[in-house]
Amino acid sequence: MERLSTSNLKLGIIAGGQLGKMLIQEASKWDIVSFVLDDDEDCPAGSLANHFVKGSRFDFDSVYEFGKLVDVLTFEIESINIEALQKLKSEGVKIIPDPDILGLIQDKGLQKEFYSKNDIPTARYILSDSDNDIKKALGRGEISFPFVQKLRKGGYDGRGVAVIDNEAGLDSLLEGPSIIEEKISISKEIAVIVARNAHGDVQSFPVVEMIFDPRANLVDNLICPAAITPGLSEKATKIAAQAVTQLDMVGLLAVELFIDDQDRIYLNEIAPRPHNSGHHTIESMITSQYEQHLRAILDLPLGSTKLKMPAVMVNILGEEGYSGPVLYEGLKDIMAIEGVKIHLYGKKITRPYRKMGHVTIISDTLEESINKAEAVQNLIKVKSWKKS
């Protein structure tokens, strides 16, 4: 990317959430000119972007006009108007990752077909268009309880996913085209972030282990490196590299996997962008996921993914019972702990379980990071003077 050295490369990012914010923070180090499209001027990346453009990522004209302003267009979220991206691509705008890959990933059904076609291990599934289809498949014995239903489009953070354990659970089936998957006896959920540039170079970050908050179905905290055997870690890394290579994509790919109680690995889902499971890389790795994404999309040499220090990442989520202007409690107390790094996203309004920020804790040993993370979780509270 020759323009990089002239300091006027215009990078467009669709959506201005926290991932966009952290991407801009890296881009500014290389004097890249950032443009952000979002319908909310108070979004986390809004005040940081060199150019903020107000508009909806779902709207054809907004996305199309935005794409015309920049040299390279990327995104920090999957749900975007694809038709506008396709038109921009046909007119020669550089969009990375490619809109075709985004189209595949927007649809969990197409994702699953991609895994099956490419011999990537994944939970067994069928596609269904309605709850009638599901009941018929049950009748024919094609699926059995317990199973997991996922809407093909639009789900995130557990929304659009239903676990159906028995006949009575059929009342909570979701409406719309979906995939029906066998329920895996999960022993651990892990993630591998992998990057690929246009030269086909691939570089993986160490495996992370995700620990979920069962109430919110959100990743509560995450440890790196994952406490798994080197053999499993190698397998997971291979699957991630296989996925990014077989997709023939450029950019960052976050790969979520399950390990079951027999130590079998399944690929669950992928996201073609920086990911929540890679926040810790800012402090714990030689290269952060955001820098790596930039290196990949600008076809630069990929950076080292060596771990500097074992890390735990704790999400800062809105407390239950508060909805309104945000007030943070305990920031000073956690700042006093060595190795605690706070990231506040700048969201003005808190809601129960809203992702308001995160804390990365780095120490010489994982055990020490885990202990400090527990203290952090007990000290930090996201409240508001307004109760809900």
Ligand SMILES: Nc1ncnc2c1ncn2[C@@H]1O[C@H](COP(=O)(O)OP(=O)(O)O)[C@@H](O)[C@H]1O
């Ligand atoms: N086949 C499955 N078996 C058991 N649990 C599952 C299965 N699929 C998903 N889950 C659980 O539901 C969570 C959300 O599902 P996921 O496919 O990752 O959707 P989302 O897009 O909401 O992240 C997973 O992290 C996992 O805890």
Ligand SMILES: [Mg+2]
């Ligand atoms: Mg997921």
